[in-house]
Amino acid sequence: MAKIIVVTSGKGGVGKTTTSASISTGLARRGHKTVVIDFDVGLRNLDLIMNCERRVVYDFVNVIQGEATLGQALIKDKRIETLYILPASQTREKEAMTPEGVERVIEELSKTFDYIICDSPAGIEHGALMALYHADEAVVVTNPEVSSVRDSDRILGILQSKSKRAEKGLEPVREHLLLTRYNPDRVERGEMLSVEDVKDILSIPLLGVIPESQVVLNSSNQGLPVILETESDAGQAYDDAVARLVGEDRPFRFLTKEKKGIFSRMFKG
């Protein structure tokens, strides 16, 4: 049985798709057979970030409607053997994603994959509910600012009441906080909420903190999941987060302002 993880946030533009791409890539790179599903019907982006937009023939809605098989719609990643992408439809209505259809696709994927990553659209409507319904775990992507934290809180409430696990009275969805666009400089100046602030407000365990970085924007534009930028702090922070997701213990990095290295101090002193 696959583990189903939803990447969600309530608010838009906080880094859900970036995170979905990196987490799925990270899991696949560790040898887990992973599929990432784009639930954002009409606003599909995941294929761009995964650099497979030119290979989309069939999409998620086609499979739900029985117009294509999963085998036809799944796109195999060019970089990592064990990674597959199920793109969203760009032309259909989001209501075409029926609960029964989504359930059938997820069930079928569960048979062959280790991880199913569901990239949720923003908001708390149909698409978002479909994306989170089957989740075993949830990665709640949050920016360190008040409105994003509020929306994350809302989506946590929905996870507790509207997910399959909640409806069936099973063990609740495991919740993880992923703080993105974190800028220690601005936190120090009091312009941003700190990790502790956000943890305190949302009271769920911290999965990772991704520092704000130009690399994220660049790699998105190039169709490269940030986690593959192994030299960058954002890439390393995503790698830490994936490690923690599979149960490794990693210390948190990039939480404080970068100190000047010994050389720069010696020469620029």
Add this chain to the structure above:
Amino acid sequence: MNEHPENPGPCFELKSKSMSLVFVELYYYDEQDFEELLRQKIGQAPGFFRDAPIVIDLEKYRGLPDELNFFNIIGLCRRHNMHIVSVQVTNERLVNAAKSAGLAITKPGGKKTTPVCPEKEEKPEPPAKVTSDSGNELTAIPPKVITQPVRSGQQIHAPHGDLIVLAPVQPGSELLAAGNIHVYGPLRGRALAGINGDEQARIFTLSLEAELVSIAGQYKISEDLQDGDWKKPVQLHLADGQLFVNPLDNH
């Protein structure tokens, strides 16, 4: 077109609902003793009993059937704004006496609900009842206890008693209780205690960060709460119809 009076649809529908009722477990009946004790109990929580439906439980009644004058009790309770709607009893003489006083009869035996439709007498029938186990004291309504954080968009309702939350209450959420509200964490959403008009209700929290607090309709919004007690452990209560905030450690 259903909302037009010419075509109003069916006159009524029968619904089966559960609610908590106040049970008076009567051991013997003496008019003076009864009224004195009643006064005392009402004094402890005046709002709670006002216009409350009451069930007289006679399962532990030790007095003589003849000593029990239902008309007398009904009048006495009505003078104190309480309304006896039903009697829980099996003794046949008492059943007949209660019936002739126009009261409904409830079969004892715990959590059974009365049938909705058959064998109705033409008297105001109380809604189906739920006894909250044996030993019902006048004020013993179990509180609703919440252990998970109350998130934005969620509403928790304790329609009959107290509400106890052992976790944070987040902005954009709402707590409603007929009785007191206890929040053993920060209270960041809205909290409305005494929603049925109980002016004795209070709100307690370890950190006052609320969007709105209200007791029996008297409210304060976040803006009015920003002074000394903001983010401090406090209790809120009504005095002379005014809502007061008091620090909890200041006694």
